Amino acid sequence: MLTDTIKSTFKDAAQKLTGNRKRDFMAKVTEDYFDSSARKAETVLGWNRQSVQLGLHERRTGIVCIDNYQEPIPLIIFLLKSLSFLRTEDEKLRFSSTF
Numbered sequence: 777m778l779t780d781t782i783k784s785t786f787k788d789a790a791q792k793l794t795g796n797r798k799r800d801f802m803a804k805v806t807e808d809y810f811d812s813s814a815r816k817a818e819t820v821l822g823w824n825r826q827s828v829q830l831g832l833h834e835r836r837t838g839i840v841c842i843d844n845y846q847e848p849i850p851l852i853i854f855l856l857k858s859l860s861f862l863r864t865e866d867e868k869l870r871f872s873s874t875f
Contacts, residue, residue: 795843799831
């Protein structure tokens with residue numbers, strides 16, 4: 777199906793990419809050449825099947841996963857606490873009303 781030259785080119789291109797761009801590239805190649813089968817891409821090109829599956833899912837849904845999810849966690853916690861604070865302040869205002 778694919779020549780060794782093409783396989784080598786795909787592997788080289790994927791190796792030079794990172795994160796969601798790499799997953800998107802692997803998913804596109806998998807869609808075009810392997811009938812959207814992550815298992816076939818893993819067997820032929822040696823790509824990580826879970827990464828290919830995630831890339832296929834990202835392409836299908838349009839939702840891109842955050843690569844290093846540990847960094848945004850403190851920001852998410854801060855935002856949730858801020859929303860919680862705003863909500864409790866709003867409730868205090870409503871319940872202290874004389875109406």
